Amino acid sequence: MFQHDVIIVGGGLAGLRAAIESSSLVDTAVISRVHPLRSHTKAAQGGINAALGNAVEGRDDSPDKHAFDTVKGSDFLADQDAAELMTRMGPKCVFELEHWGCAFSRTDEGKIAQRPFGGAGFPRTCYGADRTGLYLLQTVYEQSVKRNIKVYQEYLVTSLIVSDGSCKGVIALDIKAGELVPIVAKATILATGGTAWIYSISTNSMINTGTGMALAYRAGLALKDMEFIQFHPTGLYPSGILITEGARGEGGYLVNNKGERFMERYAPKAMELAPRDIVSRSIQREIDEGRGFQNAYVHLDLRHLGREKIMTRLPGIRELSLLFASIDPIEKPIPVRPAAHYTMGGIDCNPECMTALKGLYAAGECACISVHGANRLGGNSLLDCVVFGKVAGQKAGEFARALSTGVDAHVVRSALDREQRRIEAFKRGNGNEEPSILRDEVRIILTEKVGMFRSGMQLEEALDQIRKLRARSLRLRPVNLDNVFNLDLIRTFEVEAILELAEVITASALARKESRGSHVRLDFPQRDDENYLKHTIAYYTPTGPTLAFSDVKITHYEPEARKY
Numbered sequence: 001m002f003q004h005d006v007i008i009v010g011g012g013l014a015g016l017r018a019a020i021e022s023s024s025l026v027d028t029a030v031i032s033r034v035h036p037l038r039s040h041t042k043a044a045q046g047g048i049n050a051a052l053g054n055a056v057e058g059r060d061d062s063p064d065k066h067a068f069d070t071v072k073g074s075d076f077l078a079d080q081d082a083a084e085l086m087t088r089m090g091p092k093c094v095f096e097l098e099h100w101g102c103a104f105s106r107t108d109e110g111k112i113a114q115r116p117f118g119g120a121g122f123p124r125t126c127y128g129a130d131r132t133g134l135y136l137l138q139t140v141y142e143q144s145v146k147r148n149i150k151v152y153q154e155y156l157v158t159s160l161i162v163s164d165g166s167c168k169g170v171i172a173l174d175i176k177a178g179e180l181v182p183i184v185a186k187a188t189i190l191a192t193g194g195t196a197w198i199y200s201i202s203t204n205s206m207i208n209t210g211t212g213m214a215l216a217y218r219a220g221l222a223l224k225d226m227e228f229i230q231f232h233p234t235g236l237y238p239s240g241i242l243i244t245e246g247a248r249g250e251g252g253y254l255v256n257n258k259g260e261r262f263m264e265r266y267a268p269k270a271m272e273l274a275p276r277d278i279v280s281r282s283i284q285r286e287i288d289e290g291r292g293f294q295n296a297y298v299h300l301d302l303r304h305l306g307r308e309k310i311m312t313r314l315p316g317i318r319e320l321s322l323l324f325a326s327i328d329p330i331e332k333p334i335p336v337r338p339a340a341h342y343t344m345g346g347i348d349c350n351p352e353c354m355t356a357l358k359g360l361y362a363a364g365e366c367a368c369i370s371v372h373g374a375n376r377l378g379g380n381s382l383l384d385c386v387v388f389g390k391v392a393g394q395k396a397g398e399f400a401r402a403l404s405t406g407v408d409a410h411v412v413r414s415a416l417d418r419e420q421r422r423i424e425a426f427k428r429g430n431g432n433e434e435p436s437i438l439r440d441e442v443r444i445i446l447t448e449k450v451g452m453f454r455s456g457m458q459l460e461e462a463l464d465q466i467r468k469l470r471a472r473s474l475r476l477r478p479v480n481l482d483n484v485f486n487l488d489l490i491r492t493f494e495v496e497a498i499l500e501l502a503e504v505i506t507a508s509a510l511a512r513k514e515s516r517g518s519h520v521r522l523d524f525p526q527r528d529d530e531n532y533l534k535h536t537i538a539y540y541t542p543t544g545p546t547l548a549f550s551d552v553k554i555t556h557y558e559p560e561a562r563k564y
């Protein structure tokens, strides 16, 4: 058994930022299923938002204007107190990263460079070429090394230790040894990232399977607003690998098979820089109505930007296009289509990152502090990670420092025994179902029936199919008995999580009978503030989620129609 004051599950941007903060108060450790530098944050490309006003056209920017853009972009579902907190803390948190040595691109005056991004009134997105996530992650990792923060790397957390209404730590699988270990703590932070890989066309990496959200859900915590899955407009065709919004921020155009810049039809003012939900839907409409290429994609044209701009501002995009589509964007347009990208929903918590379980906090993409509502603005997620990572680290550290009691050995033993029995059941198996087949089937169901455009009938069908897959998942074949790096065992844990989250996403989408942000119901095409200006809350039961609704916090901005 290992013991710390604060443990953080997740070594991405949110987790490491939290660790830096809490380690200044108490003994802190990070647990991650991969080496922290392999966390998905490293794939973030375009940048991080903060109202610095460094660009000439951005001099009038302010945290209040950033908050308004965030709330409007969210289709008014964001909790406005949380959005205001994030945008107010933004500049300080970005300067902190700069002072820690983050390799931001620079203006001619030597300030942090900022580019335009969708739904933003000003160029507000601070960037390091098109590798911002990598630079940010390296920066916080260096700071964690400097502070000697212990990292349990290649440990998969499978459950929480809960006793007397408090979280006492976690049970984790040491992937290298194949052993379950309790890691107990006075406070635990979940920073396990997103879950958009559970769609078959996705910009996410394979580790984004939602095991962190699922373990909170199974422990009785609410998952909030899970129906809101963001589809990024420009996934590279056919792989889905992301082509950053920064490519449009730098001036890239979207073009259909008639050579038209079709965004003129859908968002005549903002054009390619409308919020992501609008641009994604516009692309899909062009494809569905026969104005795409091969009925499958449209073109993102960067050629007019010229070689030098592409090589300096978008070198990673050029490399990805060459490697995965054999296209050099200096010479040819890039084939793109929407791909599942981001989970606006997640573990329900307040702006202090506290969940309903004492001693348990959440931050980053796995959390739903409700800053993104029904649609996240590009560049706001990295900001969410650093701001609320810092808040979570501080709050968890203070909580742990004030707590003198330890954990009862009996509680730990019984949590460990329960997980041991779970693994034994996987190893014995009681059927012949193949986890990877169940996983692939559910990913396709989500893409086809719970995608950008949804209807009651399709959602009912999807729910029924997902439930059948869940029933089949009770009859899995025996898991491979190896101890060392048993990927078969990990996939089995993952398939449980994927099926549970797929059910929550679909049931929540079915319950929301309106269209808002990323959630478009063809049978309920209007936004309905009277009945659905509310968060969807899902609680675990063995037979599927029970749903409830909770109020949205409005401070300054009354809901209005969105025009771009």
Ligand SMILES: Cc1cc2nc3c(=O)[nH]c(=O)nc-3n(C[C@H](O)[C@H](O)[C@H](O)COP(=O)(O)OP(=O)(O)OC[C@H]3O[C@@H](n4cnc5c(N)ncnc54)[C@H](O)[C@@H]3O)c2cc1C
Pocket (backbone or CB within 6 Å): 009, 010, 011, 012, 013, 014, 015, 031, 032, 033, 034, 035, 036, 039, 040, 041, 042, 043, 044, 045, 046, 047, 048, 049, 132, 133, 155, 156, 157, 158, 191, 192, 193, 194, 203, 204, 205, 207, 211, 212, 242, 244, 341, 342, 363, 364, 365, 366, 378, 379, 380, 381, 382, 383, 385
């Ligand atoms: C391709 C791509 C590009 C993006 N570009 C941008 C951008 O330019 N700007 C922006 O604002 N946002 C961007 N985003 C979104 C943003 O990158 C993510 O939301 C953010 O990086 C998530 O950070 P995180 O710390 O919450 O999670 P992650 O970085 O995903 O880290 C999750 C951590 O949790 C660990 N973990 C997960 N489950 C377990 C478990 N059960 N046990 C142990 N450890 C576990 C993992 O090992 C990992 O260390 C992009 C997203 C994608 C997919």
